[in-house]
Amino acid sequence: MEFTELADYALAPGMLTEWLPEATAQWxxxxxxxxxxxxxxxxxxxxxxxxxxxxxxxxxxxRLSGPLDHDAFRVAVREWIDRHEPLRSHAELGADGLIRRRTVPPGGIDLDEVRHEFEFDEDTVQERVLDLFDELTSPHRWPAYLFVTLEHTDPEDGCTVFFAADHSLIDGFSVVLVAHELTALYCEAAAGPPALLVPTGSYIDFGAEERSAAVGVDHRHSAVDVWRGALMRSKGRLSEFPLDLGPKPVRRVAQRAVSEWVFDAAQAAAFNALCHRSGQNFFAGILAGVAEANLALTGNTLLRTVTPVHTRHDQRWATSLGWFVGLAPIEFDIAGAPDFAAATARAAEAISATKPAAKIPFARVEEILGVPIRPRFVVSFMDVRFVPMAQEWPEIQARALRSRHYSHDVYLWVNRTPHGVNVSVRFPGTDTATENVVRFLAHVREALTAALGSGTTTGQ
Structure with missing residues (x-):
């Protein structure tokens, strides 16, 4: 599944309906x-x-096939909200600086259905949906999420479902589960087969357990050591993207984005085999390719970045909706590495060395060190081949979406799907950043392709 912005999603003209959650039970x-x-x-x-x-x-x-059954869709969304407790809960930051939570019981949420009885063209669909998502998903309001359905009028029937939620409710893995769960519940509500979704735990319980576990963490913890060392070596600020991004614009400028497929399924399998022959994993191979691109463009053999790491360590959280993400700094040097296998081994060692960092919430590490942790160059990897319905993503035009960003950083997402490997990157909306990030991405692709073609490469 690709991670893109709404502007990059293929839209059709049609009739829009907004589905806005509202509490019908007592908070x-x-x-x-x-x-x-x-x-x-x-x-x-x-x-x-x-x-x-x-x-x-x-x-x-x-996409859902056929005309939209509004009653069935309402039932499906209500069942989904009952399934995921964070959608029925709100944590609010008070004027006194304290955070207080209120929750509605299952069955206590309905949907306000706002139908627009006229056809929207593609541009107006994008404008309306984007405005709704930007306006109604603040973490400081409830609900911080909503659905919009687009019933197509041309060229074929069917319906596109759009969903957005503030990041506090959802992470990248949660996003790729949405299409399957909503489709299964919708089909069940429309007198189809049972959804048969596996039981799932509440992210709110996860947060409470995380807090309890982190109480005893202090400056002696290995996670704190990892972050302390990373911050010291980068002089107190996490490392930036290796190439020039240009000066930060004085006014807010939306970031730009690129998404491309670097491997098909067969090539991804071959690359995986290449990594495993040298005793390493797929992500280590990807990082080796990034390090070789860095070397080719900057002459620097040292790669520093930050990677997100999931915290779904208990089966209860496997299909939960929530922000199950830790961070780990990654640093390794490929100087003298004779081939791709050696570079991959060094990347794997770096991943292993920083694993403790992701086990403790980085916000807790910030408290202990008294230093903000603000990633500026991030490389993320997810293997989503075995997510339910993943094989059908191209057929139903399933995409993961993200809001516009305005920060002066670079995020690179690598996703392995049943159909290959997609690389998506967002970066500052300057001409300098565009030129250099696109150039960097091309060298990453070349390094990975070279490794796949020859089995070894030094990148030197």
Whole structure:
């Protein structure tokens, strides 16, 4: 599944309906705390002046076949909201600096259905959906999520479902589950087969357990050591993208994005075999390719970046909706590496060495070190080949969506799907950044392709 912005999703003209959650039951005080990352997000966005603007949502788009059954869709969304407790809960940052939570019980949420009885063209669909998502997904309001359906009028029937939620409710892996769960519940509600979704735990319980586990962490913990060392070596700020991005614009300028497929399924399998022959994993091979691109363009053999790491370590959280993400700094040197296998081995050693960092919430590490952890160059990897319905993603035009960003950083996502490997990158909206990030991505692709073609490469 590709991670793109709404502007890059193929739209059709049609009739829009907005589905806005509303509480029909009494809110109850809930003593469970926000997770560390949720609290940090609330505090960072409290005054609306953080670098990345007000928008911080993730979302999904996918198609349902045939005319939309509005009643069945309503039932499906209500069942889905009952399934995932964070959608029925709200953690609010008060004027006194304290965070308080309130929660609605299952069955306590309905949907306000707003139908537009006229046809939208493609441009107006994009404008309307984007405005709704930007406006109605703030972490400081409830609900911080919504659905929009587009019933096609041309060239074929069918319906596209759009969903967005603030990042505090959802992460990248949660996003790729949305199409399957909603489709299964919709088919069941329309008198189809049972959804048969596996039971799932609540991210709110995860946050409470995370807090309890982190109480005893202090400056002696290995995770703190990893971050302390990374920050010292990068002089107190995490390392930037290796090439020039140009000066940060004085006014807010939306970031640009590129998405491309670097391997098909067969090539991905061959690359995986290449990595495993040298005793390493797929992600280590990807990082080796990034390091070789860095060497080719800068002459620097040292690669420093940050990678997200999932925290779904218990089966209860396997299909939960939430922000199950830790961070780990990655640093390795490929100087003298004779071939791709050696470079991959060094990347694997770096991954292993920094694993402890992701086990402790980085917001807790910030508290201990008294230093903000602000990634500026991130390389993310997800293997989503075995997510339910993954084989059908191209057929139903399933995409993961992200909001516009305005920060002066570079994020690179590598996703292995049943159909190959997609690389998506967002970067500052300057001409200098565009030229250099596109050039860097081309060298990463060349390094990976060369490794695949020959089995070994030094990149030197």
């Amino acid at each position: 109850a005080d809930d003593p469970r705390p926000a997770s560390y990352i949720h609290e940090a997000h609330l505090r960072r966005t409290a005054d609306g002046t953080h670098d990345d603007g007000r928008e911080s949502w993730l979302g999904a788009a996918f």
